Structures are given as C-alpha cells and as structure tokens.
Amino acid sequence: MVILFQTKPSLLAGGVVAGPLENRSVFSQYFDSVYDDERWQMKTNEQGHRKMIEEACEYAMKKMGVQKGDIDYLMGGDLVNQMTPTNFAARDLEIPFIGLFSACATSVSSVIIACLLTELGAANFSLAGASSQHNAIERQFRYPINYGAQKPQTAQWTVTAAGYALIGKHREEYPSIEAATIGKSVDYGMDDPFHMGAAMAPAAFQTIQSHLQQRNQKIYHYDLILTGDLGQLGLKLLKGMLVENGVKNEELTLLRDAGAEFYGQDEAFQSGASGAGCSAAVFFSYVIQQMRAGSYKRVLLVATGALLSPLSYQQGETIPCTAHAIEITMK
Amino acid sequence: MEKEQYQQLEQNVTPKPPYLKNVAKAFFVGGFICAIGQAVSLFYIIFFNFTEATAGNPTVATVVFFSMILTGLGLYKRIGQFAGAGSAVPVTGFGNAVVSAAIEHRSEGLVLGVGGNLFKLAGSVVLFGVVSAFFVALIKYILVTIGVVSW
Numbered sequence: 424m425v426i427l428f429q430t431k432p433s434l435l436a437g438g439v440v441a442g443p444l445e446n447r448s449v450f451s452q453y454f455d456s457v458y459d460d461e462r463w464q465m466k467t468n469e470q471g472h473r474k475m476i477e478e479a480c481e482y483a484m485k486k487m488g489v490q491k492g493d494i495d496y497l498m499g500g501d502l503v504n505q506m507t508p509t510n511f512a513a514r515d516l517e518i519p520f521i522g523l524f525s526a527c528a529t530s531v532s533s534v535i536i537a538c539l540l541t542e543l544g545a546a547n548f549s550l551a552g553a554s555s556q557h558n559a560i561e562r563q564f565r566y567p568i569n570y571g572a573q574k575p576q577t578a579q580w581t582v583t584a585a586g587y588a589l590i591g592k593h594r595e596e597y598p599s600i601e602a603a604t605i606g607k608s609v610d611y612g613m614d615d616p617f618h619m620g621a622a623m624a625p626a627a628f629q630t631i632q633s634h635l636q637q638r639n640q641k642i643y644h645y646d647l648i649l650t651g652d653l654g655q656l657g658l659k660l661l662k663g664m665l666v667e668n669g670v671k672n673e674e675l676t677l678l679r680d681a682g683a684e685f686y687g688q689d690e691a692f693q694s695g696a697s698g699a700g701c702s703a704a705v706f707f708s709y710v711i712q713q714m715r716a717g718s719y720k721r722v723l724l725v726a727t728g729a730l731l732s733p734l735s736y737q738q739g740e741t742i743p744c745t746a747h748a749i750e751i752t753m754k
Numbered sequence: 755m756e757k758e759q760y761q762q763l764e765q766n767v768t769p770k771p772p773y774l775k776n777v778a779k780a781f782f783v784g785g786f787i788c789a790i791g792q793a794v795s796l797f798y799i800i801f802f803n804f805t806e807a808t809a810g811n812p813t814v815a816t817v818v819f820f821s822m823i824l825t826g827l828g829l830y831k832r833i834g835q836f837a838g839a840g841s842a843v844p845v846t847g848f849g850n851a852v853v854s855a856a857i858e859h860r861s862e863g864l865v866l867g868v869g870g871n872l873f874k875l876a877g878s879v880v881l882f883g884v885v886s887a888f889f890v891a892l893i894k895y896i897l898v899t900i901g902v903v904s905w
Binding site: 466467468469566568569570571572573575576577611612613618625656660663664668 | 755757760761763764768776825826828830831833834835836837838839850853854857858859861874875
C-alpha cells in the first residue's frame, strides 16, 4: 500500500558530510563538507563514522537555525554491527532516537518514519538519514582494507558519507513529501555479495511498479526517478526489467542511479558506489538543492538495500533486498 | 518478471570476467614475485653459507617481510587488484593476509585484536598446509618403506 501524506511534510534542509575520497564524486560540490581525514581525526574508523553523523546533523540544523533541543526525533542507521556509530551519535546529540536498519535503504525508511511522526503531529522537527564509512563497513562485510583481494567488475565501492535531512511541517517553499511506498523484502536468488546491483534491482523494480500503480502514475509523470545504489550494472538490470514490462525506451532516461553516477566513469570504483551513505548523500544534497532551484518538480527517490550479513552469505543463503520510495514535490 | 527470466537477464547484462587478461596478469606478476624470490635465494647461497636446500627458510622470511612492508604502505592491495591470484598465491600473499588483519584489528588491542585475528584469513592456509604436508609425508614414507623410492 502506498502511504499518502495529507499534510505533506517538508524536507527543510539536508546536511551531507563526506570523506576525502568523495572529493572525486561528481556530487561533491553539493556536499556541505568534504573532510580530508577519513577518521575525522579520531582514533578509530568507527569513531570517525560517529563524528561524521553528528556533523551531518549539525549542518542540517544550522541551515534552518534550529538547535538540537528543538528536534523531536532522530531516525537513522548505518551498517556497522548493532549500529554503534549512529547509536553513539544519538548519545551526543541528545535527541529521542530510534535506530533503523534497512541496510542502504535506511536513508528513505528513516524519512518515511519521520514523515509519519510529523503527520501524526508528534514532531515539529525530526532528523532522518543514514551513513556509511568505507573502512568500517568493509571490515564488517568483506576483507581487511589492506588485503590484496581482486574485486570483480561487478563490485561496488562503499562510500564514506553521512546524509541527514531535517523534516518539518509543510512549507510551500520547500520540497515536500506527498507519498511513500515501503518495499517488501525481495529475493530473486542472487547470492554474490560482489554483485549487489543484481540482487537489489528486482526490489527497486517492485517498489517502483507498486508505487506507480497505486498512484495511477506513469514514469513520465516524474522529472526524475533516482535509485540509491544499484550501480551501473544494477541500473541496467532495472531498466531491462522495466522494458520487459512495457516501459518505453524514451522514459528510461528519467531513471538514474546515485551509485552509478557517484564516482563518474572512474573504473577504479568498478560498478559504482554503494553504502547507506551513498543514497543519503545524494538525496539530501543534490536532489534537495535541485528541487529548491526549480530543476525538478516531482521526484521519486528509491533507496535500495541488500539485507545480507557475512554470516548469511557464508551459510550459503541468497541475498534478500528491499527498496523504499518517497515521492517529493515542489510547487 | 519470473526469477528464471531475471536470472537470464542478469546473465546477459553481467560482463564475463576477462579470464585471459586475468590469467596473463597473474602469470607475469606471480612470475615476477617468484623471480625476486629466486634472486633472494641466490643471494643467501652466494654470500652466506646456505645450500639450495637450506636457503628456503630465509628466502621465505625475506619475501614475506617485503610483502609486509608493501601491505603497511597500502601498496599490496593495489598490486592485488591488478594481479589477482598472481600476488595472492605466492607466499607474499600469505604475509599480506596476516599483516592486513593485524593492522585492521589493532584498534581492539594487542591480545584480543591483533592476536585473536592475526590468522583470520591465513588460518585456513596454515591448517590445510599442515594437513596436506602430513599426508604427502605419509605417502612418501610408505613408498620409501616398500622400496619404491628412496629419501
């Protein structure tokens, strides 16, 4: 079922902080800060991860001139075990908090919850977002950073970035959230953790199809449908599925993927970017700014997440994935 | 779209790994590493009193030391991305697996972090190496005992 927001909560501001390598991102000009130390001058990667989340939240608050005492709820998550970076950032931010895990789709699932709280009248302001720190996540899911394993062309690069959005009651001059679709956990039998795009594409496909059907829309009703981190191959697969389903080729140009574009055409990043911070960084900087500038009037943001763990992979399980979508409009 | 149909689409879209290119790169980088090993071995034989049979141990120690330095400088992973099995299979790959795990887990302390995780990746190499060495030695022992070959 699609969620229709009667009060249309607004995306008042976004705060995006990224690591040094993200200077090479085509989106880096839209970020609030690109730090030159991937650990934010902390002792461990995980502490740097926490610091990055705090800074992203602070940027988002500063833009609207609100203090952390004005924020009613913090919704967010990351990919580290038990989400300690986000939990610890919440400790320092002192905002009522629920940690959310939808893997890399957390950037949107957190916004959906924040909008529901706003719609309910329970929140004037909330912060919602997600983050990932390359080194902390790689050790979690794959090998030590300095281990010389060869990554295949299908692999994606976990970005170091945190993106948080400040959600508040409807204001006409800001992008507003009209509707949302919470995705199912979809498994098409893909089992290669170095080919996440292929695992996630069906989830994105189902969520987009379901959202469009329930809203009686076609792809061309949107100025942009932007998925989170399918990467170049995942985006190709999503387009392939849509074409099979009768979508015309000219409509496909409205479909883009943050992960596929994140590092440009740099082959060092294989199929593109991924990680919870990838969609969050692009959605809450580039997209908000473009909408406020009037470039886009109606946008569908579809964050995709692979719901695996290293354990589930080693036990031979396939990779279920999810995709959550929000429909954002600008007057 | 059905699962089978999607798997077909996935097969069509996913580029095939460039096997020939990968094999060639692995062959030349692996061969280069072995040539360095040979040079080190000759160095020990010519300048110190090692024989071909006894030069093995110091040679292995030396090339593993080289790979540890390269790992610490963050260069070995770059070689690995280029060479694949060419830098993973020689003993230098073993050194890389050990040191990369040590660096990674330094933040959890020397005992539980470094000590507990040092052989996280290389542990199975040690285990299966020792087990297969045992069986090879056993087979040779049997062959020597029944007089097929001599030591």
